[in-house]
Amino acid sequence: MNKIFNFFLSFVLTAFFATSTFAATKVVWWMESDATTDPVVQEFFVDAFNAEHDDIELEVVFKEDINDTIRPALLSGSGPDIFDTPGASYIKIYQDAGLVKSLQEYADQYGWQDKLLEWAYNSGVFSGELYSIPKNYETMIYFYNKTLFEENGWSLPNNLEEVEALAAKIKAKGMNPYAYGSTGWQPTHEHLVGNYFNTYAGPDNVYKALIGEKKWTDPEFVESIELLRKHMVDDGYWSGGLETYYSLGWDDFNGEFVNRESAMLMIGTWGFNVTATNFAESSDDWDWAALPILHPQAGDKPNYQLATGGTMSVNAASKNPEAAAKVIDWILSDRARVLNVTGQLGYGAWLMPLHYEDSDFDPNIDPRQKRFLTEFAEATGTGNYGYTTWTFYPNDPGVHIWKDMEVVWAGDITPLEFMEESQRLWDKARADDALVPVGKR
Amino acid sequence: MPKFLTNINAISWYFLMPVLFIHFFVIAFPSILSLLLCLTDWNGFGKINYVGLENFEELFRDRIFKKAVYHNFIWTIMFLTIPVIVALIIAYLLTGIKRGQLFYRLVYFFPYILASIVNCLIWRYIFHPKHGLGGWFENQGIDFLSKSPFAMKETALYAVAWVDMWHFWGFLVIIYLTGMYQVDESLYEAADIEGATKFQKFRYITIPMIRPIFILSLIIIIIWSVPTFDYVYILTMGGPAYSSEVVANHLYSQAFQRMNVGYASTIGVMMFFYVGIIVGFFALLRRLGWEV
Numbered sequence: 001m002n003k004i005f006n007f008f009l010s011f012v013l014t015a016f017f018a019t020s021t022f023a024a025t026k027v028v029w030w031m032e033s034d035a036t037t038d039p040v041v042q043e044f045f046v047d048a049f050n051a052e053h054d055d056i057e058l059e060v061v062f063k064e065d066i067n068d069t070i071r072p073a074l075l076s077g078s079g080p081d082i083f084d085t086p087g088a089s090y091i092k093i094y095q096d097a098g099l100v101k102s103l104q105e106y107a108d109q110y111g112w113q114d115k116l117l118e119w120a121y122n123s124g125v126f127s128g129e130l131y132s133i134p135k136n137y138e139t140m141i142y143f144y145n146k147t148l149f150e151e152n153g154w155s156l157p158n159n160l161e162e163v164e165a166l167a168a169k170i171k172a173k174g175m176n177p178y179a180y181g182s183t184g185w186q187p188t189h190e191h192l193v194g195n196y197f198n199t200y201a202g203p204d205n206v207y208k209a210l211i212g213e214k215k216w217t218d219p220e221f222v223e224s225i226e227l228l229r230k231h232m233v234d235d236g237y238w239s240g241g242l243e244t245y246y247s248l249g250w251d252d253f254n255g256e257f258v259n260r261e262s263a264m265l266m267i268g269t270w271g272f273n274v275t276a277t278n279f280a281e282s283s284d285d286w287d288w289a290a291l292p293i294l295h296p297q298a299g300d301k302p303n304y305q306l307a308t309g310g311t312m313s314v315n316a317a318s319k320n321p322e323a324a325a326k327v328i329d330w331i332l333s334d335r336a337r338v339l340n341v342t343g344q345l346g347y348g349a350w351l352m353p354l355h356y357e358d359s360d361f362d363p364n365i366d367p368r369q370k371r372f373l374t375e376f377a378e379a380t381g382t383g384n385y386g387y388t389t390w391t392f393y394p395n396d397p398g399v400h401i402w403k404d405m406e407v408v409w410a411g412d413i414t415p416l417e418f419m420e421e422s423q424r425l426w427d428k429a430r431a432d433d434a435l436v437p438v439g440k441r
Numbered sequence: 442m443p444k445f446l447t448n449i450n451a452i453s454w455y456f457l458m459p460v461l462f463i464h465f466f467v468i469a470f471p472s473i474l475s476l477l478l479c480l481t482d483w484n485g486f487g488k489i490n491y492v493g494l495e496n497f498e499e500l501f502r503d504r505i506f507k508k509a510v511y512h513n514f515i516w517t518i519m520f521l522t523i524p525v526i527v528a529l530i531i532a533y534l535l536t537g538i539k540r541g542q543l544f545y546r547l548v549y550f551f552p553y554i555l556a557s558i559v560n561c562l563i564w565r566y567i568f569h570p571k572h573g574l575g576g577w578f579e580n581q582g583i584d585f586l587s588k589s590p591f592a593m594k595e596t597a598l599y600a601v602a603w604v605d606m607w608h609f610w611g612f613l614v615i616i617y618l619t620g621m622y623q624v625d626e627s628l629y630e631a632a633d634i635e636g637a638t639k640f641q642k643f644r645y646i647t648i649p650m651i652r653p654i655f656i657l658s659l660i661i662i663i664i665w666s667v668p669t670f671d672y673v674y675i676l677t678m679g680g681p682a683y684s685s686e687v688v689a690n691h692l693y694s695q696a697f698q699r700m701n702v703g704y705a706s707t708i709g710v711m712m713f714f715y716v717g718i719i720v721g722f723f724a725l726l727r728r729l730g731w732e733v
Contacts, residue, residue, distance in 0.1 A: 068697075075486065093700060097486035183565070186678045246592035246681055247570050396699045403683075403694070410594050410682035434484075 024057040025323040028080040030070060032310060033062035037349050044341045049330055056323045074099040074315065081318040082327065084135065085311050088123050088436040089395050091132040094313070096433075101314040104129040106325035115332045119306050119380065120353030122439035123391065133328060134308035136342075137353040139376060140195050140388070141304075142178070142266040142291060143257070143275050147284040154263075160200075160227075160294040167237055170263045179262035180238045181248025190389045190402040191268065192228055192238075198305050198386030199291050200224040202298030206387050207441045212430060216423040217416065220297060225408060225415035227294065233409050242409055250274075258282050266291070268307070272369055273346020287368055290375075299384070304376050307388035308353070335360040347373070383441065392438055394429040397422055472713065478706035485702040496707035506708065508683055509691045512598055516687060517666040519599075521659060524606045528613030529655075533643055535614070536621050546618070549611035557608070561675040564604045565591065594684035597677050601685050605672040613658055620651035656723075656731075663719050667712055688712055 049058045073079030094100040107130045124132035157163040167177040182188040201220035208214035231237045238245045257265040258278040279286045290302030314324045342351040408418045483489045567573045568589045575586035590600035670689035679686035696705035
């Protein structure tokens with residue numbers, strides 16, 4: 001009887017310890033859902049990670065409107081181990097509320113500062129500690145119909161005079177200089193504002209205003225807004241006029257660009273994928289260029305505005321932060337894998353800001369895309385970069401930029417009044433300690 | 442068994458308790474919380490600082506809020522007139538139709554059962570400057586609707602209200618029709634004997650007899666106009682240049698885009714008081730003997 005009891009006891013104890021010792025730690029990640037991205041992420045990140053690891057089981061839950069779902073989860077002390085956010089301004093709020101875990105010890109342990117591009121790493125550092133890692137980086141450029149340019153003998157503009165001369169030639173041909181629209185995404189206005197700040201006022205001045213050494217009401221910013229107002233309202237550069245610009249959505253203006261109704265498309269680098277796809281069905285060819293400098297005070301070389309498109313962070317209430325950090329490190333440690341994933345997504349998502357080398361790229365990569373990745377890294381590496389509003393602005397001044405720009409276009413307020421309101425909101429954000437990190441220039 | 446458990450009056454309260462309980466936690470408690478939050482500068486996450494009446498001072502200086510209040514007023518006036526008049530006439534005409542009335546009722550009511558996003562997309566395409574009516578007219582050489590009314594600040598509010606009214610008026614037809622069927626047929630017979638015209642019967646019999654349901658519809662319209670949000674948000678997001686911004690839209694923007702939850706609560710409190718005044722006004726009418 002004793003033998004049977006001893007056998008039974010040892011069996012139960014062995015089973016208990018085996019389960020508790022070898023059971024994989026589960027890491028749950030709430031990720032912004034996207035029909036194109038989700039299956040690629042599942043296969044090349046989630047399934048690949050789980051195949052390589054016995055000790056950690058990664059589960060990604062794809063969520064619509066992640067920002068709305070994560071907020072109540074974090075506030076109630078629950079939620080996933082890792083979560084996505086739309087950007088650094090949200091992290092600042094979570095950090096103030098103690099809802100997000102500092103990743104500094106893991107950054108030191110795994111050497112994340114060396115793996116990430118310096119500006120991208122700094123964008124997640126709050127009060128001296130790392131709290132978020134960008135999932136994607138992007139910048140503003142413009143695409144152009146190369147065939148159309150060659151047919152008409154047009155060359156790419158390098159300054160304001162050339163931009164306006166080219167626009168006049170394009171309009172004379174019955175086309176719009178640029179395709180763009182804001183239906184479905186009102187914040188597209190801020191793309192244009194950021195472009196004019198960085199190419200007219202210049203990134204040095206923008207930087208000084210971001211850190212409080214200059215006022216947003218200084219002439220270079222007011223003049224930037226006035227120039228944008230002129231180009232939008234008086235000259236109708238975007239899709240023929242303000243009302244059409246307000247009426248067009250993403251499909252509309254992308255269609256307008258490929259159908260030769262517009263010669264250029266000034267957009268973020270997320271436009272690579274759709275431009276390549278649309279032009280694949282057209283007899284025309286396309287290419288891209290950095291935004292031309294509109295005033296000498298903005299420098300003599302084109303700059304690339306820095307932007308992170310979404311971040312990843314660890315929940316302060318996570319019971320497995322070490323395992324979560326291990327998951328993040330696994331992703332950051334294989335540049336070729338990241339490039340493979342982002343390549344399948346047309347480099348519009350999961351283009352993590354890592355130090356890519358030539359050998360990391362797929363040999364079949366579109367040379368135009370590769371040129372962007374290389375030139376962006378080179379230019380930003382030498383400090384030739386600008387700032388997007390959606391990465392470096394706190395919430396309130398950021399919303400003001402795209403909401404109230406319409407009021408300027410409507411002629412209800414002047415560019416100076418617009419910038420005065422901007423300065424007031426920046427002063428308030430600064431007083432409330434709501435600024436997001438900029439990184440020393 | 443204790444008497445209070447079997448008391449017939451108490452039993453009805455027991456049945457009501459689950460609903461009251463849910464209402465307390467879902468409506469009353471957040472409302473009370475909102476009353477407190479309007480005195481703070483809370484951003485929705487972090488520390489809550491008491492700021493006294495600062496939010497109210499800012500609210501009365503806020504030009505967007507004033508504009509939004511004005512737009513809500515215009516919105517209410519439009520809804521109190523156009524769909525009400527059209528629905529009354531159509532409902533009255535429908536009472537005279539014996540064959541195929543159900544078909545008309547279904548057709549008129551159909552937009553009401555469609556999701557707001559569907560209604561909005563339909564009208565966005567209709568007013569699309571290239572693919573909608575504007576494009577079609579342009580092909581015919583006519584310059585009409587070449588610009589979307591949603592994209593012009595002079596027309597955006599009215600265009601959005603038009604879409605919402607298109608979706609809403611069928612609902613009014615149904616409730617007015619229901620009221621008209623309650624009217625005693627002998628009144629119309631007496632009027633016929635007296636030689637009353639169709640309009641006179643409508644004016645002197647139908648309207649007075651459906652007054653309770655008519656007043657109810659007006660109360661519904663006034664109260665529903667206060668938190669109106671979805672059609673504005675989907676079609677224009679309050680633009681261009683705040684020309685279609687309404688109060689609920691402004692509240693949403695402050696709470697979820699600008700993260701000024703304390704300030705947004707102040708807007709919510711003002712909306713709450715406004716609805717309270719309307720309800721109080723109609724309660725007063727009832728006390729004065731109106732059949733409200």
